[in-house]
Amino acid sequence: QSVLTQPPSASGTPGQRVTMSCSGRSSNIGSHFVNWYQQLPGTAPKLLIYRNNQRPSGVPDRFSGSKSGSSASLAISGLRSEDEADYYCATWDDSLSGWVFGGGTELTVL
Amino acid sequence: QVQLQESGPGLVKPSQTLSLTCTVSGGSISSGSYYWTWIRQPAGKGLEWIGRIYTSGSTNYNPSLKSRVTISVDTSNNFSLKLSSVTAADTAVYYCARETVAGKYNWFDPWGQGTLVTVSS
Numbered sequence: 550q551s552v553l554t555q556p557p558s559a560s561g562t563p564g565q566r567v568t569m570s571c572s573g574r575s576s577n578i579g580s581h582f583v584n585w586y587q588q589l590p591g592t593a594p595k596l597l598i599y600r601n602n603q604r605p606s607g608v609p610d611r612f613s614g615s616k617s618g619s620s621a622s623l624a625i626s627g628l629r630s631e632d633e634a635d636y637y638c639a640t641w642d643d644s645l646s647g648w649v650f651g652g653g654t655e656l657t658v659l
Numbered sequence: 660q661v662q663l664q665e666s667g668p669g670l671v672k673p674s675q676t677l678s679l680t681c682t683v684s685g686g687s688i689s690s691g692s693y694y695w696t697w698i699r700q701p702a703g704k705g706l707e708w709i710g711r712i713y714t715s716g717s718t719n720y721n722p723s724l725k726s727r728v729t730i731s732v733d734t735s736n737n738f739s740l741k742l743s744s745v746t747a748a749d750t751a752v753y754y755c756a757r758e759t760v761a762g763k764y765n766w767f768d769p770w771g772q773g774t775l776v777t778v779s780s
Contacts, residue, residue, distance in 0.1 A: 551705055581763055581764075582763060582764035584766045584767070586706075586767070592772075593754055593770040593771065593772050593773050594706065594754070594767075594770055595768075595770065596766055596767060596768035596769075599764065599766040599768075600761075600764040600766070601764075605768065637705065637706055639706070639767070641763075641765070645721075645722055646719065646722070647708055647710075647719065647720075647721050647722065648708035649708070650705055650706040650707070650708065651705070652704075652705045653705045653706070
């Protein structure tokens with residue numbers, strides 16, 4: 550069982566906006582920034598969002614992140630078929646003195 | 660542009676030691692403010708942080724694996740993972756990644772392509 554809680558699945562149609570959540574506690578999300586990773590089928594994870602809401606160069610502005618208290622969210626607007634992937638949140642946990650991940654949300658574009 | 664590539668045996672027998680190497684190209688492993696990290700992913704499951712080594716040589720490990728894990732930097736531009744006393748539960752795709760140090764907002768980028776390690780007799 551993952552330290553951070555993510556819904557196992559999400560879906561949307563092309564052009565829609567979808568959001569996915571990541572909940573933790575004061576020792577992790579409540580105290581640290583959250584990063585999001587996108588894992589396309591059969592590939593390695595790729596950095597999607599860092600420091601809660603920053604996009605690395607090359608990541609479309611359709612992707613946005615936010616954090617409030619001990620929870621974080623990833624939003625994808627203008628959904629496209631190539632967005633079908635698993636999305637993982639991650640942050641540092643002071644209690645464990647290590648990085649923790651969510652269990653991942655599998656996004657399906659209908 | 661920094662790139663990482665994992666290598667090592669794809670099959671390890673139970674109770675033996677899993678050994679993997681991550682080769683870093685496009686940059687020096689001994690310069691900059693980075694941790695060099697190992698992360699694994701069992702088939703169909705989520706990501707698990709294994710541990711990391713800083714450019715200074717200091718290490719941090721996942722408490723659940725700490726007694727079995729050693730991460731070290733080799734003489735060349737590589738770093739390695741050793742996981743002892745493996746069982747079938749250690750079967751996973753193992754990734755190496757670079758963790759950029761930026762105060763309280765570090766992140767993993769880039770990642771290697773991953774290598775599948777199966778523990779079986």
